Amino acid sequence: IIGTALGGVEAFEKNSSLALQERYREVSPFFLTTLLGNMAAGEVAIHYKATGPNFAPVAACAAGNIALGEALRSIRRGDVDAMIAGGAEAPIIPSMWAGLDALRACSTKNEEPCKASRPFDKDRDGFVTGEGSVLLMLEALDSARKRGCRIYGEILGFGSSCDAYHITSPATDGAGGTLSMRNALADANLLPQDIDYINAHGTATVLNDLSETLSIKKVFGERSYKIPVSSTKSLVGHSWGTSGALEAAVCLLTIQHQTIHPTINYTTPDPLCDLDYVPNKARKAKVDICLSNSFGFGGANATIIVGKYKE
Numbered sequence: 481i482i483g484t485a486l487g488g489v490e491a492f493e494k495n496s497s498l499a500l501q502e503r504y505r506e507v508s509p510f511f512l513t514t515l516l517g518n519m520a521a522g523e524v525a526i527h528y529k530a531t532g533p534n535f536a537p538v539a540a541c542a543a544g545n546i547a548l549g550e551a552l553r554s555i556r557r558g559d560v561d562a563m564i565a566g567g568a569e570a571p572i573i574p575s576m577w578a579g580l581d582a583l584r585a586c587s588t589k590n591e592e593p594c595k596a597s598r599p600f601d602k603d604r605d606g607f608v609t610g611e612g613s614v615l616l617m618l619e620a621l622d623s624a625r626k627r628g629c630r631i632y633g634e635i636l637g638f639g640s641s642c643d644a645y646h647i648t649s650p651a652t653d654g655a656g657g658t659l660s661m662r663n664a665l666a667d668a669n670l671l672p673q674d675i676d677y678i679n680a681h682g683t684a685t686v687l688n689d690l691s692e693t694l695s696i697k698k699v700f701g702e703r704s705y706k707i708p709v710s711s712t713k714s715l716v717g718h719s720w721g722t723s724g725a726l727e728a729a730v731c732l733l734t735i736q737h738q739t740i741h742p743t744i745n746y747t748t749p750d751p752l753c754d755l756d757y758v759p760n761k762a763r764k765a766k767v768d769i770c771l772s773n774s775f776g777f778g779g780a781n782a783t784i785i786v787g788k789y790k791e
Contacts, residue, residue: 481551482524482536482615483543483567485721485776486576487517493575520568524615532560540776541681542640543567544614544724545784549638551618561623566615566725580609583648585685595745597718599682599711600689600757602750607683610717614725631789632732636769637668643779650691650775657681657695657773660781664771665699668785672700675707675785677740677765679727679772680757682711683718692773693753708765710743710758724774724782731770731786740765 491514518536544567551565589596643656746759
């Protein structure tokens with residue numbers, strides 16, 4: 481199960497341009513298959529001869545987390561012993577830049593690209609696009625033990641929701657993110673006080689960071705000020721449908737190394753975003769359970785909770 485927001489947009493841009501120029505014989509015979517959102521999952525399945533369920537959640541920037549959540553559910557139901565799950569995205573093409581610019585979703589701090597992604601900072605002005613793919617091997621515990629494989633951690637819970645508010649803007653009261661996190665906690669049979677670290681969606685857009693901060697406060701109450709929250713996107717940009725899987729992997733490594741990565745480029749605190757965002761420097765901490773958010777256009781929200789593997 482490999483989630484994506486956009487599918488093969490590069491193939492679409494290149495081949496549709498040829499078609500519009502009436503250069504039909506130059507259009508690739510693989511154009512349509514490369515365009516389809518489920519082709520990444522299909523290629524991986526062919527390579528590994530994986531014959532179980534195979535599909536691609538298409539849910540904007542929540543797609544990676546939803547892929548992990550659906551894989552978790554498939555294993556819990558007993559449909560499969562193991563699944564490859566994650567996200568894949570390659571959106572860095574001219575038409576995407578034009579669209580994002582029209583939306584005013586991306587940062588315009590082009591003079592210092594390394595400082596452009598500024599989640600939760602008062603001077604944030606949009607995200608920086610990234611791309612890539614991250615896949616995780618999810619496996620039933622008995623099966624993993626039989627194989628004697630290395631176990632990095634456990635996916636404890638998954639929750640999702642919809643803002644039902646606006647195509648691009650998150651609900652201003654944070655209701656969608658709140659419900660997603662509460663659903664994940666309930667699925668994991670955990671309480672808010674059990675969470676040691678939150679990997680935020682943290683895109684560095686004005687509305688998203690404020691809405692997510694409000695969501696965290698609603699779920700965790702006064703304890704929200706004591707839980708470290710950081711944004712991986714400050715370091716690597718926003719890889720759309722890949723981001724949830726990437727950040728789940730980051731959470732597993734956070735548990736392994738007992739180190740929380742910082743939110744970099746955090747220089748001017750926003751009085752409305754007033755949590756502990758682990759500014760600019762990594763921090764050693766006892767972390768056994770992490771919560772990771774992914775929110776997307778269309779109001780899609782998905783939350784994964786991962787924990788330390790205990791023998």
